[in-house]
Every structure is written in structure tokens, then in C-alpha cells.
Amino acid sequence: MSEQQPAVHAADLEKVFNIGRPTQVEALVGVTLDVQPGEFVSLIGPSGCGKSTLLRLIADLLEPTAGELAVNGKSARQARLDQDYGMAFQQSGLFDWRSVAKNIELPLELKGWDKAKRRARSKEMLELVRLGDRGSSMPWQLSGGQQQRIAIARALAAHPPLLLMDEPFGALDEMTREHMQSELLRICSETHTTVVFVTHSIPEAVYLSDRVVVMSPGPGRITQIIDVRLGDQRDDDTREATEFYQKITEVREALRGSELGAAARGIEDR
Amino acid sequence: MAYGMLAAGLVVGGWEAYRRWFGPWLGAEGNEVGTVLGWKILPRTSANLAMPPVEQMIDELTKPEVRGSSTAVWQAVLEATLMSLWLAFAALVLGAVVGLGVAIAMSRFKIVQRGLMPYLVISQTIPLIALAPLTVTWGGEISFFGFEWQKWTSAVVLGAFLSFFPLAIGATRGFASPTPAALELMESYASSWWSTWRRLRLPSAVPFLLPALRLAGSAAVFGVVVSEISVGYTEGIGYLTLNYLGEGTARPAKVFSAVLGTIALGLLMATAVGALDRFLGRRRPTQELV
Numbered sequence: 001m002s003e004q005q006p007a008v009h010a011a012d013l014e015k016v017f018n019i020g021r022p023t024q025v026e027a028l029v030g031v032t033l034d035v036q037p038g039e040f041v042s043l044i045g046p047s048g049c050g051k052s053t054l055l056r057l058i059a060d061l062l063e064p065t066a067g068e069l070a071v072n073g074k075s076a077r078q079a080r081l082d083q084d085y086g087m088a089f090q091q092s093g094l095f096d097w098r099s100v101a102k103n104i105e106l107p108l109e110l111k112g113w114d115k116a117k118r119r120a121r122s123k124e125m126l127e128l129v130r131l132g133d134r135g136s137s138m139p140w141q142l143s144g145g146q147q148q149r150i151a152i153a154r155a156l157a158a159h160p161p162l163l164l165m166d167e168p169f170g171a172l173d174e175m176t177r178e179h180m181q182s183e184l185l186r187i188c189s190e191t192h193t194t195v196v197f198v199t200h201s202i203p204e205a206v207y208l209s210d211r212v213v214v215m216s217p218g219p220g221r222i223t224q225i226i227d228v229r230l231g232d233q234r235d236d237d238t239r240e241a242t243e244f245y246q247k248i249t250e251v252r253e254a255l256r257g258s259e260l261g262a263a264a265r266g267i268e269d270r
Numbered sequence: 271m272a273y274g275m276l277a278a279g280l281v282v283g284g285w286e287a288y289r290r291w292f293g294p295w296l297g298a299e300g301n302e303v304g305t306v307l308g309w310k311i312l313p314r315t316s317a318n319l320a321m322p323p324v325e326q327m328i329d330e331l332t333k334p335e336v337r338g339s340s341t342a343v344w345q346a347v348l349e350a351t352l353m354s355l356w357l358a359f360a361a362l363v364l365g366a367v368v369g370l371g372v373a374i375a376m377s378r379f380k381i382v383q384r385g386l387m388p389y390l391v392i393s394q395t396i397p398l399i400a401l402a403p404l405t406v407t408w409g410g411e412i413s414f415f416g417f418e419w420q421k422w423t424s425a426v427v428l429g430a431f432l433s434f435f436p437l438a439i440g441a442t443r444g445f446a447s448p449t450p451a452a453l454e455l456m457e458s459y460a461s462s463w464w465s466t467w468r469r470l471r472l473p474s475a476v477p478f479l480l481p482a483l484r485l486a487g488s489a490a491v492f493g494v495v496v497s498e499i500s501v502g503y504t505e506g507i508g509y510l511t512l513n514y515l516g517e518g519t520a521r522p523a524k525v526f527s528a529v530l531g532t533i534a535l536g537l538l539m540a541t542a543v544g545a546l547d548r549f550l551g552r553r554r555p556t557q558e559l560v
Contacts, residue, residue: 061454081460089451097473106469110459 005073007162007194008035008058013067015053015220026219027053031067033213033222035194037161040185042197042205042212044251050220051198052166058196059087059164072161083111085162086155090170092147094139094154101126101135104154111158125153128187145176149183156191163188163195170200178239181207185234202255206230206247207239214254224254282324289321322523327530330523343527346510351531354494354506355538357422361429361490362539368430369437369486376438377445377471378463394435398428398493402500421503428501429493433486440482444475480547487543491536507531 013031018024028050035041043051056062057069060076071079079085086107094103104122105113113121126132129149131142139147148168155163169177181204188195199205205212206228214224228247230238238244295301296312331344372390376383405427409419448470456466498508511528518525 056454059454059458061457080458083459085458087455087458089455091449091451093449093451093455095452095470095473097476107459109469110461110465 004037006034006070007037007039007072008033008196009068009070009073010034010054010058011068013054013057013069014065015050015057015062016065019065028057028220031222033225035196037194038192040188040195040197040208040210042199042209043215044199044202044205044212045215045220045255046217048217048220049215050217051215053220054215055164055166055196055198059085079162083107083158084160085164086158086160088148088151088155088163088165088168090167092139092144092151094147094150096139098139099135100131100137100139100142100150103139103150104157106154107158121157122153125157128156128190129153129183143176144172145180148172148180152184152187156187156193159191161194163193165195166198167200168197169204177204178236182235184208189232202248202251203239203244206244206251207234212247212251214251216255223257226250226254285321286324289323293321320522322526326523327526330521330527331530343524347507347527347531350505350507350510350528351535354491354498354508355535357425357498357506358429358487358490358494358535358539359542360426361494362433362487364426364430365433365486365490366437366483369434370441372434372438373441373445374467376442377467383442390435390438393431398432398496399500401431402428402497406501421501422505424501425494425497425503425506428497429490432493433490436482436485436489437479440478440485441475444478445471447471447478448474476550480550483543483546484540487539488536491532491539495532495535507535 010031010033013028013033014026015028016024016026031050031054033041043054045051053062057064058071058076060071060080069076072084074082074084094100095106098106101119101122104125105118108118108121122135123132126135129152131146131149131153134142134146134150139150142150151168152163155165169180172180184195185208187193195208197205197208207230209228212226212228213222214226215221216223226247230241230243230247331342331347333343335341335343335346372386376386402424405424406421409424409427412419445467452470452474453466456470461469494506495508495511497503498506499512503509507528511525511532514521514525514528
């Protein structure tokens with residue numbers, strides 16, 4: 001694994017918004033992180049810690065102010081132009097006017113694939129997310145969980161090596177959420193996709209991830225990286241195992257520690 | 271349809287009631303109702319001249335247009351209505367092309383939006399009758415591919431001048447309506463501006479375009495009918511109305527048969543736009559007709 005290029009390589013990455021204005025914000029400072037191919041990494045932290053900003057930097061939807069950033073060994077821009085990653089957001093963001101299959105085919109259309117090839121791939125993706133019979137439905141005829149599965153299918157349609165997800169299950173109810181987490185793990189292991197996953201939920205991060213990156217605000221930075229790795233065979237029993245709870249405690253304490261740290265600095269500043 | 275019939279019935283009933291009883295009663299000696307501080311705010315209708323009976327209007331339709339003529343009034347009205355309808359459709363199409371073009375330019379370049387928007391608003395405050403003679407004069411200087419500017423061309427241009435505005439405004443709003451997440455998604459696919467426009471902005475604009483199209487449709491009808499008179503295009507319903515109005519004293523009901531033609535014109539336009547509405551909205555989540 002160490003001989004391969006990291007899927008994401010960031011060194012001393014920095015993002016400052018509104019430079020030189022009174023509203024200047026240091027959204028991220030000194031972020032150093034390598035994500036290995038096939039790895040599942042979660043970013044967790046309170047609002048304002050820069051986790052979504054980091055995701056958008058990797059996606060080249062924002063430009064870093066300073067530091068090094070490479071995606072699949074290329075610049076983030078080149079990786080975006082090559083569609084090296086797929087993206088999924090909290091809102092499924094499906095286009096209302098396109099059928100489910102056409103939604104999945106959107107990235108393929110933009111890659112210039114011909115119709116037959118697109119059809120075959122969207123069928124394959126529908127099977128992968130277990131909605132094989134819903135291709136001709138319209139998005140608003142599906143439930144929230146189904147819509148989110150279609151969004152994942154769309155993100156993975158072009159078989160990108162990297163999947164970037166910004167709280168994709170945040171709007172789902174708890175039961176659907178747990179089900180979607182298991183589905184995501186299955187899909188990623190079937191497709192060998194690397195995932196960078198932003199979440200608010202500690203159990204979600206622990207259940208899904210190989211590593212959990214704990215971040216804190218003011219300025220946004222990484223405070224701790226926790227190895228989780230609950231094994232390849234995760235199921236409902238995993239959620240009840242002692243190890244699972246131990247890891248949850250560990251992440252929670254890391255989060256609390258970073259919060260206390262921030263509060264302490266706040267006092268010193270005054 | 272049933273509601274449409276009911277509404278028409280109410281209009282006819284109201285008209286007749288006012289004409290027969292309320293108007294004459296107002297006009298009766300010593301009646302002060304309808305007079306406030308010496309101002310007469312409700313019209314008196316003692317004679318059939320001001321408000322001819324509905325049956326007279328219908329009767330008028332079957333009479334010859336002029337004494338001894340073989341064309342009946344309804345035929346003349348129908349012909350003029352259809353003529354104006356084609357002009358109004360042409361005006362709507364031209365207005366849509368211009369309106370969408372303007373909206374695309376405004377969405378593509380922020381500077382165009384800032385620079386052009388005030389002029390768009392001002393353009394709608396210019397009186398049509400001031401513009402009408404100018405288009406005729408300017409049009410007289412234009413000819414291409416053997417095409418000579420006609421009076422109907424002026425009417426179409428003026429109708430388009432009114433109808434492009436709601437479409438330009440609606441489309442600009444619509445093109446700006448996609449969520450930031452949707453735009454980020456397209457950006458993540460390295461989609462070009464045009465590709466994003468075609469795949470995201472245009473379809474997102476449809477719910478904005480449909481009500482705009484309704485406004486533009488009636489603006490096109492209004493623009494064509496009014497400018498027919500100003501530019502002197504004699505074959506449309508606008509000019510016919512003016513003609514019949516000239517016979518107000520001899521045949522007071524006649525002008526209302528021309529008004530019926532204008533109403534039919536508006537209904538036909540609304541029906542056409544409504545059909546387009548249903549066609550475009552057929553695969554969308556429940557959408558209200560605006």
C-alpha cells in the first residue's frame with residue numbers, strides 16, 4: 001500500500017476567506033493528511049471546524065490559500081477535470097426533471113459517453129444500489145433513503161477512484177441511516193472506492209471509518225487522528241460490540257478535548 | 271369549463287341587470303344614490319346606446335357587415351380575429367427569442383445584467399403609440415432577401431416589444447434559481463457554462479417561465495391589437511373594433527361583436543399557453559397552474 005500514491009495528499013494546507021477584510025476567517029490552517037487508496041476516512045468536528053472546507057478544497061471547488069494538495073497524484077484541478085472523484089451532498093440534489101436513470105447518467109453524459117454505454121452503466125449502478133426496477137421513476141417518487149442511494153449511484157457512475165461525501169445521511173431518520181451506512185460499506189468494498197466522509201455523528205464516523213479525523217474550530221485544524229478499523233465484516237452486531245463503544249468514547253473525548261482547548265484559548269485571549 | 275360557463279353567465283347577468291334596472295333607477299329624477307358630493311360616480315344608462323342588450327349583440331353578429339354586403343359581421347370578426355391571432359403568435363415567438371436571449375446574456379455576464387436591467391424597465395414605460403409610427407418609418411428603410419417591411423411587421427414588432435419583458439425577467443430569475451449545491455455538482459463534473467445552462471439552468475427555469483409565458487401571451491395580444499390601430503394595419507381585430515366604434519350611434523351593439531372577437535383572441539392565446547404549460551409540466555412534481 002505504501003508504494004502506491006496516496007488518493008489524497010495534503011501538507012500544511014491553509015484556507016483563509018476574505019483576506020485583508022475585517023471579515024477575514026482562517027477556515028483551515030496546517031492541515032496535513034494522507035488518505036490511502038481504498039481507505040475510508042471521516043472528518044468530524046463542531047461547526048466552523050473547516051471539515052466541509054477541506055472537502056471542497058479536495059474537490060477543487062475552493063482554492064487553497066497555501067500548502068500542498070494532490071489528488072490521485074495530480075493537482076486538485078486536474079483531478080476535477082478528469083472526473084477523478086464523485087460527490088454526494090446532504091441533499092440528494094437529484095434533478096427533478098430527469099428520470100432516476102437519467103440522473104445517474106448525468107456525469108457520463110458530461111464525459112461524452114454514447115447512449116448505449118450510458119444505459120448499460122446506469123443499469124449496472126441501479127443494481128449496485130439495489131433499486132434495479134426504479135430506473136424510469138422520477139426522483140420525487142422515491143423515498144429520502146432511495147434518493148440518497150441514487151445520489152451515491154450517480155457519484156460512482158463513472159467509477160471514480162475517490163468518493164467525497166458531505167453529510168450524505170444527515171437528513172435521514174436513524175433506521176434508514178444505519179441501513180444506508182451498511183449499504184455504503186458494501187458498495188465501497190465492491191467497487192474499491194476511497195472515501196472522504198464529512199459527518200456530525202460520532203457513531204456514524206466510528207462505524208464507517210478506517211480512520212476518524214477530529215477537527216476543531218478557531219482556526220479550523222486537525223487535532224487528532226484516531227485509528228478505528230473495526231474489521232471488514234461490520235454488521236448490526238458491530239454496533240453493539242464493546243470495541244465500538246470504546247472507539248466512540250475515544251472520539252468523543254478527542255472532540256471534547258479540542259473544545260476545552262478552544263475555550264481555554266478564548267479565555268487567554270481576553 | 272363549467273366554471274368558465276358560470277363566469278360568462280355572471281357577466282351577462284350583471285350586464286343585463288345593470289342595464290335594465292339599476293342604471294335607469296339611478297337616472298330617475300331625484301335619485302341621489304351614486305352621487306357623492308355632487309360627483310356622479312356610477313353611470314346612468316337610460317338608453318340602449320351606452321349598454322346595448324346582449325341579445326342585440328348576438329343578433330348583430332348575423333347581420334351583413336354593411337348594407338347590401340354578402341359578408342356577415344361574424345365572418346368579418348372571425349377573419350380579423352384569426353389575422354390578429356397569427357400576428358400575436360408571431361409577436362410571442364419573437365418576444366420569447368429576444369427575451370430568452372437577453373436573459374441568457376444577463377445570466378452569463380453580471381455586468382450585462384447591471385447595465386441592461388434599468389433600460390429594460392424603462393423600455394416598458396415608453397407608450398406604444400409613440401413607438402408605433404417610428405417602427406413604420408424605420409421599417410420602411412429595411413428590406414432583405416426580397417422581404418419588404420409591412421404594416422403587420424410593425425404590429426408584430428410592437429407586440430414582441432411588450433411580450434419580451436416578462437419572459438426576460440422570469441427567465442433571468444429562473445436561470446439563477448439552481449441551488450449552490452446543484453451548481454457545485456456541475457462544477458465537480460467540470461461542466462462548461464453552456465453545458466450547465468442546458469442541463470441545469472434551463473430546466474430549473476421552467477417553473478418561472480410558465481407564468482412569464484402567460485403574461486407574455488396577453489402582452490402580445492394587447493400589443494398587436496393596440497398597435498394595429500396606431501400603424502394602420504386594417505385587417506386585424508384592433509382596427510375592426512375602431513371601425514365599428516365609428517358606427518356607435520347607428521348600430522351601438524356592433525362594436526361589442528368586435529369586442530367578442532378580442533375576448534376570443536385572448537382565450538385562444540391563454541389556451542395555447544396552457545397546453546404548453548401542461549406539456550412541459552407533465553413529468554414534474556405536482557405543480558400549480560399560475
